[in-house]
Amino acid sequence: MKIIIINGPNLNLLGKREPEIYGNQTFEDYFQTLKTAFPQIKLDYFQSNIEGELISKIQEVGFTYDGIILNAAAYTHTSIGIGDAIKAITTPVVEVHISNTFSRETFRHQSFISPNAKGVILGFGMKSYELAIQSFL
DSSP: OEEEEEEOTTGGGTTTSOHHHHOSOOHHHHHHHHHHHOTTSEEEEEEOSOHHHHHHHHHHHTTTOSEEEEEOGGGGGTOHHHHHHHHHOSSOEEEEESSOGGGSOGGGGOOSSGGGSSEEEESSTTHHHHHHHHHHO
16 A cells, blocks of 8 residues: 655644644654554655645646545645645545644635545644544555
8 A cells, every 4th residue: 555645835844833733743753653653554755835846746646646645734725726636636635634723713614625535634633644544544
């Protein structure tokens, strides 16, 4: 099984950015933990702050991977293009958020990804990614 985690803008700052919301661990460290916990899965990781790069990566892997775990971060609430990219591919996508977006600002309650995702996991911190992996098993 081949799964890719795609993270959007500002998630490269995990471990430094708003630790009261996102915790103190870098995603790279957490990714190693996931790879150890799921040795039977080929896990890949991609992060970009650029919307077009996220769309290109979704298109690149969207017909060959078994699953995409996508945390589009702020683009979740603004990017029709990312939503359309998910609609265009055959690989199932699980939308993930570290925080509970419904307990935050009202603009974070809208997602352009959810209508085309297999499912949505939010509010469980970094464990949201683990839960998304388990949804593919």
